[in-house]
Amino acid sequence: MGKQLKDGRALMTVSAKTAAILNGDEDLSAWDDEELLRGQRKDRSGSFRGRPPKVVPQEVHAERVRRTMSKAFDLLKESTYDAVRLLQSVVNDESASTAHRLQAAQLILDRVLPKSQSVQLSLGASADPPWLNAIRNGLTLIPGRDEDDGVIEAEVVTEAVDGNP
Numbered sequence: 001m002g003k004q005l006k007d008g009r010a011l012m013t014v015s016a017k018t019a020a021i022l023n024g025d026e027d028l029s030a031w032d033d034e035e036l037l038r039g040q041r042k043d044r045s046g047s048f049r050g051r052p053p054k055v056v057p058q059e060v061h062a063e064r065v066r067r068t069m070s071k072a073f074d075l076l077k078e079s080t081y082d083a084v085r086l087l088q089s090v091v092n093d094e095s096a097s098t099a100h101r102l103q104a105a106q107l108i109l110d111r112v113l114p115k116s117q118s119v120q121l122s123l124g125a126s127a128d129p130p131w132l133n134a135i136r137n138g139l140t141l142i143p144g145r146d147e148d149d150g151v152i153e154a155e156v157v158t159e160a161v162d163g164n165p
Helices: 016-022 033-038 058-092 098-112 130-138
Strands: none
């Protein structure tokens, strides 16, 4: 390592390539997996020169993880079809136990059918539903109309908010 500072940090020199990575000037998508694993580029002949770096920029590590996870996700996507085919074969296998066939069917249904949700409102006998009160509070009766004729007429009233109409 380099010179130790009073606050515990250390100064160190890095290669021009590492500086380019840290500055965002190096395109890590052009690196192969072996280079990312080692944290170092190969030379023109395709081999590594010198010792591997003592520290690797976080961007190199992040690119390596991104590629690894992308490959793993692609493999999972391919395996999903195989898993569904396996469950389907168990469901259709008449020699399999009923319990196993039902379990396979349940696994398929749990992942395919949407989960249903129910909402229950418990209102007192005299209470109006909240949506009805919201409509009533948002309507304004037109002056001069007979309120008992069973017809509610309303007009939209816009009030100024912070001086805006």
